[in-house]
Amino acid sequence: MRKYETIFILHPSLDEEAVKANIEKFKGVIENGGGTVDNVDEWGKRKLAYTIDKVNDGHYTLVDFTANTELPRELDRIFRITDGVMRHIIIKKEA
Template sequence: MRKYETIFIQSPSFDEETVKVNIEKFKGVIENGGATIENVDFWGKRKLAYEIKKVSEGYYTLIHFTSGPELPKELDRIFRITDGILRHIIVKEEA
């Protein structure tokens, strides 16, 4: 088992309820993949460093989790096919 963190940015056009539903969706993907979630940190709406698809704000969420090496690939796939995710990254934490 390895430690990972992921941060993703959701579209500012979403309302707070949709943002929370998406966070729960991604938490479910992580937990159903056999991982344990250590921390979920919702940062709220923040200004982006640069525009993405003509959008200058987004809802940021950071999740720390422990899993096997196959889960980040599946999580990446789900981030890519989910509408409204502007950017995402999954990083393996140093031991």
């Protein structure tokens, strides 16, 4: 088991319920894949560093989790096919 962190940005047009639903969805992917969610830090709506598809804001969320080496690949796939996810990154933490 390794420690990872992921940051994802959701489209600002999503309401609070949709944002919470997406966060729970991603937590479920981690937990159902045999991982554990260590921390969820919702940063809220913030200005993007650069414009993405004529959008200047996004809902930022940081999730720290522990998982096997296969789970980040599946989580990345889920991020890519989920509507509303503008950007995401998954990083392996140093031991």
